[in-house]
Amino acid sequence: MEDTKRIFIVEDERRIARFVQIELEHEGFQTATEDNGRRAYERIMQEDYDLVLLDIMLPEMDGVTICRKVRELSNIPIIMLTAKAEVEDKVNGLDIGADDYMTKPFAMQELLARIRAALRKHVPEEKEEENVERYVLKNLVLYPSRYEVQVQGETVELTKKEYALLEYLMRNKRTVLTRDQILQEVWGYDYVGDTNVVDVYIRYLRAKLDDRFHEKYIHTVRGVGYVVKE
Ligand code: CA
Numbered sequence: 001m002e003d004t005k006r007i008f009i010v011e012d013e014r015r016i017a018r019f020v021q022i023e024l025e026h027e028g029f030q031t032a033t034e035d036n037g038r039r040a041y042e043r044i045m046q047e048d049y050d051l052v053l054l055d056i057m058l059p060e061m062d063g064v065t066i067c068r069k070v071r072e073l074s075n076i077p078i079i080m081l082t083a084k085a086e087v088e089d090k091v092n093g094l095d096i097g098a099d100d101y102m103t104k105p106f107a108m109q110e111l112l113a114r115i116r117a118a119l120r121k122h123v124p125e126e127k128e129e130e131n132v133e134r135y136v137l138k139n140l141v142l143y144p145s146r147y148e149v150q151v152q153g154e155t156v157e158l159t160k161k162e163y164a165l166l167e168y169l170m171r172n173k174r175t176v177l178t179r180d181q182i183l184q185e186v187w188g189y190d191y192v193g194d195t196n197v198v199d200v201y202i203r204y205l206r207a208k209l210d211d212r213f214h215e216k217y218i219h220t221v222r223g224v225g226y227v228v229k230e
Pocket of ligand 1: 012057058
């Protein structure tokens with residue numbers, strides 16, 4: 001018997017999301033829903049779904065951007081749901097790496113057929129890969145079990161301390177961490193030495209990440225400490 005497929009419904013119109021969810025569950029799928037674009041992107045990267053139904057107009061991050069960003073790192077099947085029937089949107093949808101598109105309003109039977117087709121066509125990545133714990137920030141992924149950091153799929157060489165510092169920041173994404181907190185966590189309670197060591201290692205990380213990949217991952221909060229966030 002085939003295992004139950006998990007469908008992630010990204011849709012900010014609650015009525016549509018609910019309707020699709022009920023129909024899919026009736027057909028034996030597992031479902032999850034999300035109405036915020038930025039959170040949807042993070043959940044796609046962090047949780048294990050078999051297929052994403054992706055609305056285009058969403059708060060905080062639109063479906064086209066989500067699809068592009070997901071495609072930098074994953075080949076999970078994506079079916080775009082667009083409110084507009086314009087041809088440009090359809091072409092654009094496939095252009096950005098979506099597997100299929102549907103215009104709203106759509107017939108449920110048609111959507112089910114396309115979901116099944118996309119799932120059949122999809123060659124899953126190694127199962128092992130999918131279950132690996134990971135932290136995602138923009139195009140950066142950190143794998144704690146392997147002490148590995150990748151940006152756009154490329155492994156970045158970090159020293160042990162640089163890695164430990166980054167992992168601590170990533171585990172606390174969007175939380176401002178003080179120098180003292182960082183010192184205690186990464187260098188240990190018994191660390192004796194210059195507290196500037198945190199700033200020095202932040203500089204090392206920025207050189208290897210922010211500067212090299214022209215992205216801002218690590219933000220300074222003046223007088224307080226550091227935070228990683230989108
Ligand atoms: Ca919408």
